Amino acid sequence: MKRRERVKDKLKTVYVCTNCGEVTPRWLGRCPSCGEWNTLTEDVVAEERPASRARRAGAAGASRPAAAQAQPLHQVTTGEDNSRIVSGIHELDRVLGGGIVLGSVVLLGGEPGAGKSTLLLQLSGAVGQAHTVLYVTGEESVRQIKLRSARLDVDEENIMVAAENDIDEIVALIEQTKPGLVVIDSIQTMATASLSSTQGSVSQVKTCTAMLMETAKTLEIPVFIVGHVNKDGAIAGPKVMEHIVDTVLYFEGDKTLPYSILRAVKNRYGSTNEIGMFDMTGAGLVPIDNPSEMMLEGRPVGVSGNCVGCILEGTRPIMADIQALVTKTSFGTPRRASSGFDTARVNLLLAVLEKRAGYFLGNLDVYINVVGGLNLYGTASDLALCLAVVSSLMDQPIPEGLIAIGEVGLGGEVRNVANLEARLREAQRIGFRRALVPHHNLRGLPMAAFTTLEVVGVGYLQDAIGAIT
Template sequence: MAKQKTIFICQDCGYESPKWMGKCPGCGEWNSLVEEVQQTQNKAGTITFKTAPVHLNEVEVTREERLSTDLKELDRVLGGGMVRGSLVLVGGDPGIGKSTLLLQICENIGRKAKILYASGEESVKQIKIRADRLAITTPNLLLMAETNIDAIVQSINDLKPDVVIVDSIQTVFKPDLTSAPGSVSQVRETTIHLMRLAKESNTAIFIVGHVTKEGTLAGPRVLEHMVDCVLYFEGERHQSYRILRAVKNRFGSTNEIGIFEMRDKGLVEVDNPSLMFLSGRPINVSGSCVVCTLEGTRPVLAEVQALVSPTGFGIPRRMSTGIDYNRISLLMAVLEKKVGLHLQNHDAYINVIGGIRIEEPAADLGVITAIASSFKNFQVSPHTLLIGEVGLTGEVRAVNQVDKRVNEAFKLGFNVCIVPSENAKNLKQEKDLKVIGVKSVSEALEVIARNI
């Protein structure tokens, strides 16, 4: 009998080494290399193509067949619905609502398709209890509590469902491998099996992935490269709102977001997220401004709050939630140098209300106004919207799709929009909406002072 060979594999990045090392050379993590038995035979999950090469002009392109989930927010993120033969990875913190969302999908899709729900974390009775709470009554939903990938694949081949849900990929294992479920080898091999099955049977497969404390998907990084779509379910467990975001999508955009509200009967779609983020906004207080950010094709209005107070220590403290910390430091430097606000002896805390994260620079003007408002203790009109990117010389630069942002503000009752002067030239003035173009931060603050 041949001697088994062992190999050490990093559980974070998948780096392989013939000997154990305390620090992984691939990702730099300590104590992440785990000993596993090396497989000498060919991997069963390897995909082989038997087709001959063809000319590009001979390839016939047809529109991919999509299956609507009847959840507009989810369909928006997926690019119009789930694609048959696709492998979708859904990640999120424990208890955020991943299983609830997928079970609600079963109720909608079950009217027109057959679904297999394979759970490695719950028994079929536990799934039934949750289904009763969510009023899931579709007869086309089949349940199985199984962690063996061979048994799951055999059930898929026998039942031939249209949609398969595996919850979660970290609990599924392949008996041929000696490593524990959730290890790099197990996650990689089981995902390859499901990917091959999805392509061969034209079945849409959803797999649930756990998230580490750093906010990334647990397991090897190659997991995200193998699947067709990666969805992140974000939000605080103690808040009712959830944000579904695509970080990879081979069949659609990665800029769209879907917003849900967690209620006692499950997740409910939020049709107007701007109204949600602005609800309960304080009136006539300093340090509060409204900005507009684009999430894909959707304009979203959000409130930015700033609190500036004298520091009690030698080094001022800076904190930000929902916006990049380095961007905040840049904008505060512009306020000090170009506007003359002495912030070097003041702490600054910036927060985007509602749990949304703003990444585009179009919110710069609103953020910088909120900081100045808190420092000078003046109020910004609650019906004023600020749009614009701020440069290092204090200029306000043009942003894209400003007409969509202004129209969204008009629908929500805003009567003043402060935008870059380059964008103001191309905007059509509305009867009940005043659009003011500004060229610099100083000019914008002067305009705000006149409209208080």
């Protein structure tokens, strides 16, 4: 009697584009599908034998699954009252659109040491007060998680911890325990035995993410996945991973800054314009309820070159202290340096000051700084920057309690900005007494609401400069 031996599929090396998923048999500098450079990474896959393909095709034909069922959209119930879990970490809930949606998959990326694992462990403790949480780690031992939990003073009553790398075992554990929340730390350490490639490879990351997505949707259990970032700051792995999940969050932390920012770059259930701010302390991450006061803390009084503007991060107004320093140049070509403000925009505004307001800056160095490490996007801070430059040039401090909001056009006009009422309400709450705003923005503004804030409309840059000199 002959002994039948099972012949394993051969392994072969392929190269997969992390941006579009294109597979090529050899390495190429540029992806032939999406055209991106240096995106092909090596992967090992099983080369399926023709006999195996034929057997699988025959089996599929013999036992074809039932057709998918469809139902009218108006008959689908959402259960709005119970569709989200409010974690109690309000900065995180704000970014997610009001809470964690049941059955959603959230991908959290960030630099090493930014606080990803800390945030998710604190989230586990907060959600664990009302639900069971399954925390799966592929990077640490259970004992290490316990030590970190004790340091953060996390409520451990309903948190289950597992140190596991096999995604098949993890899915089985989720189906068995049916927790209210699942945390996977991290996806690059997970692998499935059905693939021959190593942990962190393109095929492993894509397959493991898809398995977690299917489990989350089937059981309506929200899943948080930690993703490592590469040297370019993007989440490591195939780009398709970000397309699969429902929400992509980036945790931006800088050791030189007193805060960390949680930002959504994709959110199927909320806005991508909201941010959450946290203070990293020895006892963990503490939500910052009032970022405006933190940004203005320690602001000097009676010093020229300082002017306060207001930006919007989503629906949240944040005060920004803009500093300017204008000095004689020691070089043949004057320097223009900016931190937190787009350099091209700075050069444009300096040209407007010269042409429309008559302030010659051609032989002067100009340095711009936004206090607190904020990066100002948009144009609502144009007027504040121009006033800070003029204040430094004239060595005349801007009156205390003044804020400037408005876009400056090439003709020197001060143009409208969005959501002016929200910005002014925040300025009044902080304690500002006078606000320079675009004249056309005054129409429809509820002036009666600003009892302690004098709102002054200006039409041109010269009018705003005249109001402070």
